[in-house]
Amino acid sequence: MTNPEVGMLMLGLFIFVILLGFPIAFTLIAMGIFFGYFAMGTRIFDLLVTNTADVMQNDVLTAVPLFLFMGYVIERSNILDRLFHSIQMAAKNLPGSLAVATLITCALFATATGIVGAVVTLMGLLAFPAMLRAGYDTRLAAGVVCAGGCLGIMIPPSVLLILYGATTGTSVVKLYAAAFLPGFLLAGLYVVYVMARAIINPKLAPKPPELDKPLPLGEVIWAMLTSFFPLFILIMAVLGAILFGLATPTEAAAVGCAGALLLAACYRALTFERLKEATYLTARTSAMVCYLFIGSWTFSSVFSYLGGHEVIEAWVKSLELSPTMFLILAQLIIFLLGWPLEWTEIIIIFVPIFLPLLKAFNIDPIIFGILVALNIQTSFNTPPMAMAAYYLKGIAPPHVKLTEIFAGALPFVFLVFITMAVVYIFPEIALWLPQKLYGN
Amino acid sequence: MVGFLLFIDRLSAGVGKAFGWCMIILVFGTCYEVFMRYVLRAPTNWAFDMAYTMYGALFLMAGAYTLSRNGHVRGDVLYRLLPTRMQAAMDLALYILFFFPGFLALLVYGYPYAMTSFMIREVSIYSPAGQPIWPLKALIPLGALFMLIQGLAEAIRCVIALRDGAWPQRLQDVEELESAILADEEARARLAEQQVASGAAR
Numbered sequence: 001m002t003n004p005e006v007g008m009l010m011l012g013l014f015i016f017v018i019l020l021g022f023p024i025a026f027t028l029i030a031m032g033i034f035f036g037y038f039a040m041g042t043r044i045f046d047l048l049v050t051n052t053a054d055v056m057q058n059d060v061l062t063a064v065p066l067f068l069f070m071g072y073v074i075e076r077s078n079i080l081d082r083l084f085h086s087i088q089m090a091a092k093n094l095p096g097s098l099a100v101a102t103l104i105t106c107a108l109f110a111t112a113t114g115i116v117g118a119v120v121t122l123m124g125l126l127a128f129p130a131m132l133r134a135g136y137d138t139r140l141a142a143g144v145v146c147a148g149g150c151l152g153i154m155i156p157p158s159v160l161l162i163l164y165g166a167t168t169g170t171s172v173v174k175l176y177a178a179a180f181l182p183g184f185l186l187a188g189l190y191v192v193y194v195m196a197r198a199i200i201n202p203k204l205a206p207k208p209p210e211l212d213k214p215l216p217l218g219e220v221i222w223a224m225l226t227s228f229f230p231l232f233i234l235i236m237a238v239l240g241a242i243l244f245g246l247a248t249p250t251e252a253a254a255v256g257c258a259g260a261l262l263l264a265a266c267y268r269a270l271t272f273e274r275l276k277e278a279t280y281l282t283a284r285t286s287a288m289v290c291y292l293f294i295g296s297w298t299f300s301s302v303f304s305y306l307g308g309h310e311v312i313e314a315w316v317k318s319l320e321l322s323p324t325m326f327l328i329l330a331q332l333i334i335f336l337l338g339w340p341l342e343w344t345e346i347i348i349i350f351v352p353i354f355l356p357l358l359k360a361f362n363i364d365p366i367i368f369g370i371l372v373a374l375n376i377q378t379s380f381n382t383p384p385m386a387m388a389a390y391y392l393k394g395i396a397p398p399h400v401k402l403t404e405i406f407a408g409a410l411p412f413v414f415l416v417f418i419t420m421a422v423v424y425i426f427p428e429i430a431l432w433l434p435q436k437l438y439g440n
Numbered sequence: 441m442v443g444f445l446l447f448i449d450r451l452s453a454g455v456g457k458a459f460g461w462c463m464i465i466l467v468f469g470t471c472y473e474v475f476m477r478y479v480l481r482a483p484t485n486w487a488f489d490m491a492y493t494m495y496g497a498l499f500l501m502a503g504a505y506t507l508s509r510n511g512h513v514r515g516d517v518l519y520r521l522l523p524t525r526m527q528a529a530m531d532l533a534l535y536i537l538f539f540f541p542g543f544l545a546l547l548v549y550g551y552p553y554a555m556t557s558f559m560i561r562e563v564s565i566y567s568p569a570g571q572p573i574w575p576l577k578a579l580i581p582l583g584a585l586f587m588l589i590q591g592l593a594e595a596i597r598c599v600i601a602l603r604d605g606a607w608p609q610r611l612q613d614v615e616e617l618e619s620a621i622l623a624d625e626e627a628r629a630r631l632a633e634q635q636v637a638s639g640a641a642r
Binding site: 017018019020021022023024025026027029030032033034045046048049050052053055056057058059061062064065066069075076115117118120121122125246247250251254255257258261276277279280281282283284285286287288289290291292339340341342344345385391394395398 | 456457459460461463464466467468469470471473474478488491492495496497498499500502503505506507509511512513514515516517518519520522527530531534537538539541542543545546548549550553576577579580613614616617618619621622625626629
């Protein structure tokens with residue numbers, strides 16, 4: 001067997017073992033050292049150790065635990081009820097006001113926490129029953145919660161883009177700048193879609209009776225000042241500091257953590273118990289993500305040593321695809337990978353396989369990253385492994401069927417595809433802001 | 441035996457949680473640097489090294505804790521549908537074949553790597569503060585050791601599950617909010633069902 005063939009065997013065996021359900025980080029490390037021992041003898045063990053040390057000293061990944069911690073603190077800060085209530089009051093004159101308020105709350109809260117499951121379950125307990133009580137169509141209400149809850153992995157500052165930056169060597173700052181407008185475009189499309197549905201058929205989204213009475217403007221402003229604006233300003237400060245180059249993502253995230261702790265203290269939610277919870281969850285999630293990096297770097301250095309990347313590159317080139325065809329194929333593969341895998345593994349393990357091909361097809365890795373981030377939104381909402389739908393089903397009243405949730409989320413999945421197409425056709429949407437801020 | 445397993449769980453959790461508090465140093469150390477740089481115009485020369493050191497120590501030493509919570513992500517689409525004994529048999533084989541060699545290598549080769557760094561009193565190349573780098577490198581074999589101990593506990597769990605047809609218990613610990621909420625809902629639904637059932641019996 002030639003080396004590249006061994007490389008292909010390595011990849012095939014890895015995919016097989018993943019399907020057996022063994023922890024992926026360990027599978028990657030094992031494949032790396034077995035095949036590495038075959039290829040380069042005991043030097044592979046030194047490589048494993050230096051890779052571990054490199055992951056530990058990676059200054060891009062340093063931001064990961066910080067953003068996770070900020071998310072866990074905000075998640076536990078009792079802000080969500082107030083936030084939803086005040087946005088509901090502010091949006092009350094819009095068509096489909098409750099659904100619009102849900103989307104905006106989701107977008108803001110998800111951006112701040114970045115934890116999909118938590119946003120969907122919390123909003124599923126808060127906004128979903130409120131919409132059903134008001135007489136909303138079950139499907140529409142379910143779709144709004146599922147789609148809105150996933151926005152946080154796309155809209156910066158998101159952990160997904162940090163991992164993508166660390167994997168591909170792309171600047172996280174540029175990725176954040178590039179993701180800004182597409183993220184808002186997607187959220188905006190969601191809102192427009194919901195309002196359009198509500199205008200065409202008001203029965204789908206009736207106005208809740210308790211909001212039909214006029215509210216004193218002062219009350220609305222006060223509610224917004226004490227819930228919406230603190231969180232909004234916190235996110236914008238973190239993001240602004242990063243985008244305008246005032247601070248590295250790590251520094252901005254650390255200040256964001258301090259801000260989140262302050263916010264939690266103001267809402268009287270900062271107990272030692274909650275601080276412990278946030279700290280321990282951060283430690284566990286960081287370990288999960290970063291051990292994947294140790295495995296992935298070891299695996300892919302052996303894979304490319306064996307010449308595996310060249311085989312894939314030669315094979316893809318032999319297909320004689322146009323760049324557009326290649327991009328569609330790549331996105332389709334990532335879409336399908338969303339079924340057995342979670343987004344962390346897709347970004348850390350499979351994106352490096354596509355990476356050398358991007359250069360061959362002359363595709364900007366930043367645009368590719370934005371498309372991947374959009375694409376991964378759908379993996380939470382497409383059956384059979386629609387995690388967002390399962391979370392909602394788990395907490396929804398028993399009469400809500402899983403199929404109704406799937407059906408409700410489907411239009412939003414199409415909106416994601418539309419956004420991907422728009423960003424591909426008009427890459428300026430993503431690239432304008434980074435070019436404006438940093439030149440070429 | 442279960443007592444022994446829970447002892448190992450507690451050990452891993454203790455280590456992981458202790459290093460988890462690096463988080464607080466990371467947050468406030470970095471905030472201090474930002475404050476010094478922008479307000480007092482006197483940036484520190486240690487903050488950069490401090491940041492990655494805290495992050496590296498935090499995640500590496502939480503590895504065994506995460507393993508004790510079954511928190512290392514699996515592609516479990518098929519796995520979760522399998523009967524417990526089948527899961528245990530596969531896991532046991534894969535722990536022996538795939539887990540132990542990797543972390544044994546990290547332990548055996550990590551030790552001289554850290555020793556060399558210690559012998560030459562290696563310092564960080566990123567700043568003039570001269571922060572020693574060997575403590576961070578020393579964590580590599582140490583972290584691997586804790587991983588191996590916890591991996592042994594996981595392998596024993598597989599053996600017990602093979603024998604009993606059910607996974608042995610784990611320690612109670614904080615869970616992700618969505619898992620906690622979903623578990624609550626399930627418990628409530630079960631309680632309601634029982635009440636209905638007992639009402640029907642009456």
